[in-house]
Amino acid sequence: xxxxxxEGPTRLRGTVEVSGAKNSxxxxxxxxxxxxxKCVIKRVPPLRDVNTMIKILRNLGVKxxxxxxxxxxxxxxxxxxxxxxxxxxxxxxxxxxxxxxxxKHRKAxxxxxxxxxxxxxxxxxxxxxxxxxxxxxxxxxxYVVGETRQLKGAHVYLGGAFGSxxxxxxxxxxxxxxxxxxxxxxxxxxxxxxxxxxxxxxKMGAKIKGAGTHFIEIEGVKRLDGAEAEVIPxxxxxxxxxxxAAITGGDITVKGARFDHLGALVDKLQDSGVTITRHGxxxxxxxxxxxRPVDITTLPYPGFPTDLQAQMMALMTTINGISVxxxxxxxxxxxxxxxxxxxxxxxxxxxxxxIVKGVKQLSGAPVMASDLRASAALVLAGMAxxxxxxxxxxxxxxxxxxxxxxxxxxxxxxxxREREE
Ligand code: EPZ
Numbered sequence: 001x002x003x004x005x006x007e008g009p010t011r012l013r014g015t016v017e018v019s020g021a022k023n024s025x026x027x028x029x030x031x032x033x034x035x036x037x038k039c040v041i042k043r044v045p046p047l048r049d050v051n052t053m054i055k056i057l058r059n060l061g062v063k064x065x066x067x068x069x070x071x072x073x074x075x076x077x078x079x080x081x082x083x084x085x086x087x088x089x090x091x092x093x094x095x096x097x098x099x100x101x102x103x104k105h106r107k108a109x110x111x112x113x114x115x116x117x118x119x120x121x122x123x124x125x126x127x128x129x130x131x132x133x134x135x136x137x138x139x140x141x142x143y144v145v146g147e148t149r150q151l152k153g154a155h156v157y158l159g160g161a162f163g164s165x166x167x168x169x170x171x172x173x174x175x176x177x178x179x180x181x182x183x184x185x186x187x188x189x190x191x192x193x194x195x196x197x198x199x200x201x202x203k204m205g206a207k208i209k210g211a212g213t214h215f216i217e218i219e220g221v222k223r224l225d226g227a228e229a230e231v232i233p234x235x236x237x238x239x240x241x242x243x244x245a246a247i248t249g250g251d252i253t254v255k256g257a258r259f260d261h262l263g264a265l266v267d268k269l270q271d272s273g274v275t276i277t278r279h280g281x282x283x284x285x286x287x288x289x290x291x292r293p294v295d296i297t298t299l300p301y302p303g304f305p306t307d308l309q310a311q312m313m314a315l316m317t318t319i320n321g322i323s324v325x326x327x328x329x330x331x332x333x334x335x336x337x338x339x340x341x342x343x344x345x346x347x348x349x350x351x352x353x354x355i356v357k358g359v360k361q362l363s364g365a366p367v368m369a370s371d372l373r374a375s376a377a378l379v380l381a382g383m384a385x386x387x388x389x390x391x392x393x394x395x396x397x398x399x400x401x402x403x404x405x406x407x408x409x410x411x412x413x414x415x416x417r418e419r420e421e
Contacts, residue, residue: 003392004405006382007414008364012250014411015282018238018257019045019402020069020231024193026093027170028200028229029053032073033062033100034177035204037226042070044231048399052091056083060101085111085142091399092121096167098144099126099175102135107147112139117371117396119332125158125165129172132156133179153181153220162329163300164189164214170197176218177206188216191301192261196232203227235261236307237401238283240376242266243311244408245285246274247318247384252411254283264304268294268312272319291315293323293358300329310336310377317345318384319358326353336374339367343385364389372400379404383413392420 020043030053032039044050054064054071061078064071081101088094088111101108113123127137127144133156135148153176158168169189174197176183188194190212198211204227207219238257245252246269259266259278266276271294275286293316298306306329316323317340327333331352341347342365346357364387369375375397382389391397394417397404405415 001392001420002394002417003390003420004379004394004397005416005418006364006379006389006391008383008385008387008389010248010383010413012245012248012252012383012408012411012413015253015255016241016407016411017255018233019043021193021196021234022047022049022400023166023236024196025050025231026053027096027167027174027193027197028231029057029071029073030097030100031174031197031201031204032057032075033060033078033097034104034174035224035226036076039073039075039226040070040228041073042228042230044069044071045234045402047402048395049091049093052087053094056087056094056097059084059087081105081108083110088113092116093167095123095126096171096174098146099130099171102130102146102148103151103175103178106149109146110144112142112144117335117374118330123168125160125168126171129156129158129168129185130175133172133175133183151175151179153179153183153218155184155186157186159187166191166194169194169216173198173208173216173218174201176220177201177208177224179220181220183218183220185216185218187214189300190214192232192235192258200227200229203229232261233257236305236373238262239265239305239308240311240380240401241407242269242276242283242285243308243315244380244383244411246272246287246291247315247380249287250411251284251286253279254285256281257283259283263302265308268296268304291319293319293321293356295324297326298329306330306333307373309333310373311380313337313347313354313356314340314377314381316356317347317358317381318362320360321358323356323358324353325356328352335370336377339370339374339378340381342367343381343389345381361386363387366390366392369393369396372396376401376404379408379415383408383415
């Protein structure tokens with residue numbers, strides 16, 4: 001296993017290019033299972049999670065050619081309809097192949113995803129939506145076993161106790177493209193990645209309206225053609241770099257991001273006193289004054305994204321004053337708290353909230369990554385802390401960040417990867 005060693009404190013300076021969005025590439029890759037024709041997906045980030053989805057597609061019999069920054073996917077004649085446990089346990093997002101396989105092949109067997117470090121992650125909304133389209137779904141030996149003679153359009157309400165569900169919306173939307181008749185998904189997720197998927201499906205010949213709102217309408221069609229997609233920029237990677245500039249008191253320009261996808265983060269960083277200016281598709285982030293603590297509550301898009309909660313917490317631990325962070329999407333998503341405490345952070349958990357009392361200076365320490373975004377938070381804290389920080393188990397980081405240590409060292413961070421003895 002690898003670890004990342006960081007010597008702090010550093011002020012980041014320079015420009016960094018954002019990669020394609022992991023959480024857009026994954027469902028778009030799954031959507032290719034809906035057609036027999038060739039698809040080309042550009043700006044696919046070279047990540048562990050993308051490699052896991054490639055393994056799932058190849059295991060189904062789909063031809064996947066990996067070229068620099070793009071995938072050529074030829075699903076013609078894939079026969080297998082099983083997504084095995086060994087892959088799904090690596091990456092929960094694999095579950096979004098259920099809808100496409102069932103819609104195309106009328107039967108599917110997908111491993112029931114387990115939990116993960118950020119908490120219990122049920123799939124009841126996925127099952128509810130796909131059953132509403134007329135599929136018979138059973139849970140047998142850890143698999144969701146599905147079959148249908150023909151999916152039929154339906155009106156599906158997909159809101160759960162924590163609001164809308166991104167991948168449940170994706171799963172049902174993909175299945176509905178080949179269902180007979182009209183489907184309405186009510187309380188659909190509005191994330192930009194859902195819109196990106198809908199755009200790709202419409203390029204394939206689907207008839208989808210309303211993506212990006214809470215009401216998505218899908219008129220079923222007989223078949224879908226191949227298409228080409230260029231994945232949107234990764235707003236969470238972009239946001240992570242913006243917070244990196246803030247926590248190190250730096251001045252960086254994030255290139256190729258979608259400013260309109262980052263409203264909640266820009267709002268909070270500006271409230272805290274960070275200077276953020278736009279130059280076309282570039283976002284310049286500078287710290288020109290003492291920052292103020294801000295309160296954060298994570299909500300479904302366009303609310304503050306849960307995937308930037310840990311990164312913002314790291315920032316708040318270095319700002320004088322009290323900030324309250326409330327996690328409404330994954331109430332247990334606080335694995336980073338105990339690791340940040342090892343670096344001298346003062347954080348108190350109360351239910352789904354964390355009360356953060358800023359300290360003058362974090363101190364470098366050996367810490368352990370637990371999940372993708374917690375790992376990013378520890379790297380950010382390490383760049384602000386005095387002394388050396390070793391973040392172990394960085395395979396978590398590699399799931400969602402394309403060589404983050406290279407990008408950060410280009411910004412002046414004293415950071416490198418080492419083999420863990
Ligand atoms: C997507 O996961 C993202 N992953 C997650 O990013 C992200 O944190 C999450 O959306 C929320 O924005 C991908 O897109 C691959 P949800 P998803 O269904 O779709 C509950 C990262 O770091 N829920 O929107 O699985 C669920 O427990 C990852 O890149 C149900 O109750 O999340 C959560 O509380 C981590 N029943 C809430 O809804 C269900 O059937 C939102 O989850 C499904 C979800």
